[in-house]
Amino acid sequence: MKVLYSFITVIVLIIVASIGASIANLHYVFGIIIPYLAFIMFVGGFIYRVVKWGRSPVPFRIPTTIGQQKSLPWIKQNKIENPSSAFGVIVRMAMEVLLFRSLFRNTKTELREGQNGPELSYGSAKWLWLGSLFFHWSFLIIIVRHLRFFMDPVPFLVQAFESVDGILQIGLPAIYLTDVFILIAVTFLFCRRLVVPQVRYISLPADFFPLFMIMSIAGTGILMRYFFKVDLVAVKELAIGLATFQPVLPTDIGPMFFIHIFLVSILFAYFPMSKLMHMGGIFMSPTRNMMNNSRMVRHINPWNYDVEVHTYEHYEDEFRDKMKKAGLPVEKE
16 A cells, blocks of 8 residues: 555656646646746755754764774774764765765675574675665766756766766667666665565655656656657757746647656655655764764763752752651651
């Protein structure tokens, strides 16, 4: 049912977009108004979540570490896994954000039959790391490629990404590698949530909905590129108009485009209130962005203000007579 709710929601959104794409009077709403609203919700929600996390008190040094801390001179420190300097934290964060270093060490636990009965065993689980790496990098490259619609002239870096992505030159138009990789990766992440019992048990509709949305966005993008042709000149004209806040809605841009941009807008608007906010949350996590220098620097809790307390001595002074009448022992007569 959790999967079905998310699937039906995405199907309803596609139907709504199809109706809007088939009615010319709604093209302005789906092509200009909804993207602007989604952009405002995305930026505003993103800033709100990051500021809220930034204001959360962190009274202690709580970095997650797996290596040797800096201590005695003859003991070798693991400067990346247990950083005691700002440079070590930056390197560690970079490896986490770009290469998913902690996920690379992911292990699986299972019961296996041994000589004396079931035994708990641990094994490497690199498939999740590989699927996540392909998914996130493909997503990033696709976003960079789409910048060519919003810029004129197109920057060299965007052209370089596009050239490398279509290096195989299979067919005409060229098949982008990231189009294939992202579909395989998101399908793997979806199947993992269905096949693995432990993951399926803790999965919620909020976990399946983004996967279905990304599948739909990637699917409509591929359909536009290889099957349902759209006027790319008109698409770029609309994109540049949106970016410069001077939107102009071209005619005959193609209904598939409106379905695609509507799904993208919904995902952008949903982004700040979903688990997708781990994109910004990873930088705000005190378990990752703090130095482990508690042996070198005394960390004083800035929120440790003086609290008025009512000691037992004061309590006894206040109620001594009543305690004596009740037969309770007192320290002072």
